[in-house]
Amino acid sequence: MAKEKILVIGASGQIGVELTLALRNLYGEENVIASDLREPNQLLKDSGPYVSMDVMNKEMLHVQVIRQNVTQIYLLAAMLSATGEKNPNLAWNLNMQGLLNVLDIAREENLHKVYWPSSIAVFGPTSPKNNCPQQTIIEPTTVYGISKYAGEFWCNYYHQRFGVDVRSIRYPGLISYKSAPGGGTTDYAVEIYNEAIENKKYTCFLEENTYLPMMYMPDAIRGTIELMEAPADKISIRTSYNLSSMSFSPKEIGAEIKKHIPDFTMDYAPDYRQQIANSWPASIDDTVARNDWGWKHEFDLQRMTADMLTNLKK
Numbered sequence: 001m002a003k004e005k006i007l008v009i010g011a012s013g014q015i016g017v018e019l020t021l022a023l024r025n026l027y028g029e030e031n032v033i034a035s036d037l038r039e040p041n042q043l044l045k046d047s048g049p050y051v052s053m054d055v056m057n058k059e060m061l062h063v064q065v066i067r068q069n070v071t072q073i074y075l076l077a078a079m080l081s082a083t084g085e086k087n088p089n090l091a092w093n094l095n096m097q098g099l100l101n102v103l104d105i106a107r108e109e110n111l112h113k114v115y116w117p118s119s120i121a122v123f124g125p126t127s128p129k130n131n132c133p134q135q136t137i138i139e140p141t142t143v144y145g146i147s148k149y150a151g152e153f154w155c156n157y158y159h160q161r162f163g164v165d166v167r168s169i170r171y172p173g174l175i176s177y178k179s180a181p182g183g184g185t186t187d188y189a190v191e192i193y194n195e196a197i198e199n200k201k202y203t204c205f206l207e208e209n210t211y212l213p214m215m216y217m218p219d220a221i222r223g224t225i226e227l228m229e230a231p232a233d234k235i236s237i238r239t240s241y242n243l244s245s246m247s248f249s250p251k252e253i254g255a256e257i258k259k260h261i262p263d264f265t266m267d268y269a270p271d272y273r274q275q276i277a278n279s280w281p282a283s284i285d286d287t288v289a290r291n292d293w294g295w296k297h298e299f300d301l302q303r304m305t306a307d308m309l310t311n312l313k314k
């Protein structure tokens with residue numbers, strides 16, 4: 001493996017913590033620099049280098065890339081769907097300018113690779129609801145979805161025009177126990193496990209039959225690294241890959257939790273996030289990722305629930 005120095009931006013977030021730990025395992029602790037606006041997550045402390053950084057400060061980012069001999073950037077700093085609807089201008093600025101800063105620096109410094117996640121939020125109410133394909137009608141109605149869709153085309157542009165090797169996945173809602181989610185519409189599927197263990201009851205902010213595409217964090221981390229390690233000639237999509245593993249509703253996840261915690265109860269108080277969820281597909285077709293670079297998921301709802309509850313109880 002070529003000598004790589006990786007900068008993870010947004011490393012203290014839900015994905016960043018686990019991705020940074022996985023990359024440190026693979027490339028060596030000293031070769032993966034965690035960075036964020038926030039303090040380093042407890043799990044990242046003492047496991048490798050950390051720099052406090054704002055991705056909006058392009059000069060500072062550029063200086064760090066040069067000073068630390070960075071060869072790859074994983075850009076995870078963004079504002080998610082629910083928080084984004086409360087602060088549309090801020091979400092647009094962070095999600096767009098952060099990406100453009102990274103792509104520009106990648107081009108100028110000839111970085112080996114860039115990773116930037118998109119989301120199922122690119123799809124809108126006019127996209128197919130079930131098994132939503134890679135290429136289809138895409139008319140997002142949230143500022144988050146608009147920023148992700150625009151970002152996908154910036155990635156494609158920097159690849160076509162300047163040869164930047166930028167790769168991307170449209171993550172479904174991610175479920176994890178190591179670090180808390182950061183303001184998404186799919187966050188209920190994390191909260192429900194915590195509440196089930198602490199209080200044996202949960203009030204869900206989505207209606208009981210709202211199906212959304214979801215994925216357990218270990219699958220998402222493995223998929224991300226597999227995409228980044230794949231030979232460049234296997235990557236046919238330079239916007240962003242659909243990726244899928246499971247789809248369920250609040251009622252179904254509640255029923256699965258009840259198998260482990262029989263006195264768990266649930267009720268529903270849908271809020272503004274219901275409208276966001278209604279605009280997204282219920283399930284995703286990821287045939288292209290499976291064919292191009294061999295993506296396979298491992299976790300379904302049953303296996304994830306058992307693993308989440310075991311780890312949260314610890």
Ligand code: NAD
Pocket residue numbers: 009010011012013014015016035036037038053054055056075076077078079080094117118119120170171172173174175180181182183184186
């Ligand atoms: P998160 O909100 O948990 O973490 C984002 C991190 O970025 C936070 O630690 C935050 O402090 C940091 N950050 C914010 N502004 C910054 C700035 N200006 N400079 C540096 N750091 C800054 O988000 P996440 O869930 O880990 O998501 C990471 C990426 O994955 C985002 O692009 C998100 O859109 C995408 N994604 C996440 C999910 C999911 O379910 N978690 C699904 C689809 C796509």
Ligand code: SER
Pocket residue numbers: 080081082118119120121144171172173174183184185186187
């Ligand atoms: N989990 C994310 C959200 O709900 C999807 O990108 O915003």
